Amino acid sequence: MRVYLVVLLAILAREARRFVGQRSRFVAALIRPLLWLVVFAAGFRAALGLSITPPYQTYTTYEVYIVPGLCGMILLFNGMQGSLSLVYDREMGSMRLLLTSPLPRWWLLFCRLLATTAISVLQVYAFLAVTALYGIRFDGLGYLTLLPALLISGIMLGSLGLALSSLIKQLENFAGVMNFVIFPMFFLSTALYPLWKMAESSKLLHDICAVNPFTQAVELIRFALYGHFNGPALIWTGLVAVILLALALWGYDPARGLIRRKH
Amino acid sequence: MSGLGVDNLSFDYGAKRALQDVSFDVPRGRFCALLGPNGAGKSTLFALLTRLFTAPQGRIEIAGHDMAKAPRRALGQMGVVFQQPTLDLDLSVHRNLTYFAALHGLSGRAADRSIEAALDRLDMGERRDEIVRRLNGGHRRRLEIARSLIHRPQVLLLDEPTVGLDAATRRAITDHVHALSEDQGLTVLWATHLTDEILDTDQLLILHQGRLRESGTTGDLRGDRSLADHFLALTGELA
Numbered sequence: 001m002r003v004y005l006v007v008l009l010a011i012l013a014r015e016a017r018r019f020v021g022q023r024s025r026f027v028a029a030l031i032r033p034l035l036w037l038v039v040f041a042a043g044f045r046a047a048l049g050l051s052i053t054p055p056y057q058t059y060t061t062y063e064v065y066i067v068p069g070l071c072g073m074i075l076l077f078n079g080m081q082g083s084l085s086l087v088y089d090r091e092m093g094s095m096r097l098l099l100t101s102p103l104p105r106w107w108l109l110f111c112r113l114l115a116t117t118a119i120s121v122l123q124v125y126a127f128l129a130v131t132a133l134y135g136i137r138f139d140g141l142g143y144l145t146l147l148p149a150l151l152i153s154g155i156m157l158g159s160l161g162l163a164l165s166s167l168i169k170q171l172e173n174f175a176g177v178m179n180f181v182i183f184p185m186f187f188l189s190t191a192l193y194p195l196w197k198m199a200e201s202s203k204l205l206h207d208i209c210a211v212n213p214f215t216q217a218v219e220l221i222r223f224a225l226y227g228h229f230n231g232p233a234l235i236w237t238g239l240v241a242v243i244l245l246a247l248a249l250w251g252y253d254p255a256r257g258l259i260r261r262k263h
Numbered sequence: 264m265s266g267l268g269v270d271n272l273s274f275d276y277g278a279k280r281a282l283q284d285v286s287f288d289v290p291r292g293r294f295c296a297l298l299g300p301n302g303a304g305k306s307t308l309f310a311l312l313t314r315l316f317t318a319p320q321g322r323i324e325i326a327g328h329d330m331a332k333a334p335r336r337a338l339g340q341m342g343v344v345f346q347q348p349t350l351d352l353d354l355s356v357h358r359n360l361t362y363f364a365a366l367h368g369l370s371g372r373a374a375d376r377s378i379e380a381a382l383d384r385l386d387m388g389e390r391r392d393e394i395v396r397r398l399n400g401g402h403r404r405r406l407e408i409a410r411s412l413i414h415r416p417q418v419l420l421l422d423e424p425t426v427g428l429d430a431a432t433r434r435a436i437t438d439h440v441h442a443l444s445e446d447q448g449l450t451v452l453w454a455t456h457l458t459d460e461i462l463d464t465d466q467l468l469i470l471h472q473g474r475l476r477e478s479g480t481t482g483d484l485r486g487d488r489s490l491a492d493h494f495l496a497l498t499g500e501l502a
Binding site: 007096 | 316368
């Protein structure tokens with residue numbers, strides 16, 4: 001058992017050190033949601049009126065509304081980038097090195113996933129710190145209850161990246177993933193508009209958004225940020241996380257040999 | 264006990280056959296060169312030997328452990344130096360090595376002892392705290408070899424480890440690994456397409472178009488010809 005822990009801590013420490021060493025990556029990951037918040041939300045505030053729906057108890061401005069969605073965006077981008085870089089470009093070598101460890105492969109992949117998720121969560125908190133300076137603040141307890149929601153959502157989105165990296169041959173670069181995975185997931189979710197607003201424009205759009213696991217992750221985060229618990233969102237996010245993780249592990253099974261195509 | 268054994272190994276990428284009935288044995292403590300032009304199947308063989316993926320047919324044995332039946336024990340006895348660099352450039356030599364030691368379950372003092380020993384063996388002790396990015400290509404390779412020995416494996420696999428190095432460094436590293444095999448009883452499989460890295464006393468495997476063309480002691484196989492000429496005559500390709 002101790003050996004499993006040694007490996008987990010080593011992988012966490014490695015990711016943390018790499019993260020500290022790559023400040024530009026950190027800044028880039030911070031700028032993206034901030035641009036959305038400052039530029040996009042400011043422009044949209046006038047155009048979009050929001051009604052009072054849970055977890056909101058008073059009238060909410062658009063800037064406040066999209067903060068949980070932007071937290072989700074950080075997890076989504078990082079999850080994809082982290083997992084895909086594992087297979088493409090520079091990280092292929094370190095992946096192969098990781099897989100020569102005599103520990104079970106599922107554990108190695110899970111540790112890697114947990115490490116990238118932990119880094120993403122740190123970035124979300126950094127983003128929330130900047131939004132607090134910008135004037136958008138939440139309850140102290142909300143920042144705490146947010147943590148488990150971020151972890152589950154991060155693992156779900158990281159697993160998606162890992163599964164994609166092992167299963168889909170055509171997604172050879174990040175641009176392809178942007179167009180076919182990240183953008184549809186992000187725009188067809190409640191990150192930018194609430195579900196009832198979607199329903200006003202199209203029933204179909206509303207339904208797609210409702211089953212999009214990213215929507216559920218964002219709602220989980222949104223409720224958690226206000227200290228509320230969203231059971232259905234938790235179940236849906238957790239379930240999808242388990243399925244995607246299983247799919248990723250299946251994809252990396254040496255006998256299935258799906259990674260052989262990448263070779 | 265055999266150091267490294269491969270029996271009837273075949274592998275296809277879809278319809279394309281990459282390896283066809285490859286069988287060989289490298290006795291314990293022997294330096295074995297795997298010579299083949301690009302595309303001969305060397306990388307596929309390495310991927311199978313390191314269990315990146317597994318072959319539906321054939322058998323691999325590492326220091327007596329069957330890769331299919333006891334993969335974790337087999338991997339535990341194996342050190343690997345990949346063709347592509349696998350070091351974290353922004354971390355120190357020591358940090359790179361502790362990370363790897365941990366992947367093999369070593370931590371604390373046990374890890375430190377193994378790391379020091381591995382660094383000393385490759386004369387890298389002084390560079391312990393240097394950032395890897397500052398090391399030259401030769402030292403980075405040496406570091407990767409030192410790393411592959413931390414968990415004291417019995418079998419060392421190297422996939423074209425001298426690619427991109429100058430002649431003097433190439434020589435130094437080739438000599439070093441030969442010495443390791445001789446002094447420490449390490450079983451070595453050294454993949455290359457450069458004939459000057461191979462000594463007459465080395466065991467030699469010539470792989471061409473997925474098949475093992477020849478296997479034996481280099482001096483015996485090449486006879487009076489140079490190894491490069493022998494290889495050319497055998498495969499019709501420049502080694």
